Amino acid sequence: MTDNVNTEKLNTIYEYIRVAHGGGAYEKLDESLQPRPPEMLYDFVERLNLVSGSTVLDVGCGYGNNTCDLARRFNFQVKGIDIVDDHLEFAQNAALKQGLAEQVSFIKGSLESIPFEDATFDLIWCRDVLEQVQNVRQFARECDRVLKPNGSMVIYTIFATELMEPKEAARLYKTLGVVPESMSASFVEECFKDAGLQILTTEVIGSELMQYYEERDGRATKELMRLARMILAKEKFLSQLGQTNYEVTSALYHWAIYQLIGKLSSTIYTLRKTV
Template structure:
């Protein structure tokens, strides 16, 4: 029986492509990278390990910064990473301090987009880049789905439009060097590699919906809604309701 078209792999790209893009920018020893919204500093540690650069992880949550400091203390290259509390709208850094600003899937939480992009440009050296991975909404995401998802996951609705982001980036003075649609590729790759993260999220969503009364009582309303939102986030990427993209912006 001939192989069905949908059963074949179509060579989806993997998250490592972000680091390949950093490599293409010739980031290396002597360069300083800002990991904005750095969470537990895992991306900062990956960057310094791969490229021999130094990094600053900036995150607004004290709990994230505590985890980041612990991870940095245990890592063999942790001495290259500095942790600073702060937000993208007011980056705790000097003008022209960084060669690269690295932002992975956090910009949809930013309320003051214009100020955040202006700050990113301020702290970049001339010729420096902002590499931003961001999930956006598509026309497939229904109004009720948008309202629930954005509320439950603290998403700023205006940040979910790629056209809006492009317009604001240009207004901030950046040059857009590339706008690469990732779509479902990373999720497909994880499934093909046997990770199954999105399959698990689909299972979790099914359980949370089917046993909503029981699990809402067990988890509490807020945590229930967050867990359901997180599960649907991955599923929606797989079926085209959400669309990750990678923007590469240059500070002229």
């Protein structure tokens, strides 16, 4: 009886394997789900109905791309803060080249001790930052402090899902400087609420942005093949790249792939200061 059941199961499995590589209903999986571009994040800002000239803080501004876009799109006055010197220099030069020096400026600062006075900003923008914040609870308190009454936040961040294995997470987080607590949606949301920030909307978009990048320019496919070559010829690329560069690059490529296969998932929040 056991052999018969196992044979029947294998027959079914291999039938699915055969057709999964073929056409038929599976061709639907080749059709785009029409993922939105990253500019759709600005739609969440637009819905807040902030007036021209509103003051905005871009926390963890990186190279200033979003900082400049917020100023140009909405005519906001935008400050960017970051702890990486190279980011700040590049961002300031970018603002100058785009003619935004009167609207945009950058300053070095910690997200757990934001270098601005209380009630300074109408909006805080936070994209791809929370994952590396050492103390999210303190960061949330600081955001609440520098926001004006009824001020808002727009946050894009990535969380781990139940598909992420502990050893995978440990290896990835250590290499990329990711804080494990920050990868938990329940913990991050608790920090928001404890700081007095009301969650207005939560939109889980999963791998939507990564799907957009893949359909636009094959980013994930390119990085997957790079990773495969790095693994197959590890010693060669260790020698060429060096140990640290090899590990960081490998982790970065895993980060993109894990988004596509659901081990990592993106979420967009809008929040409002309640006090």
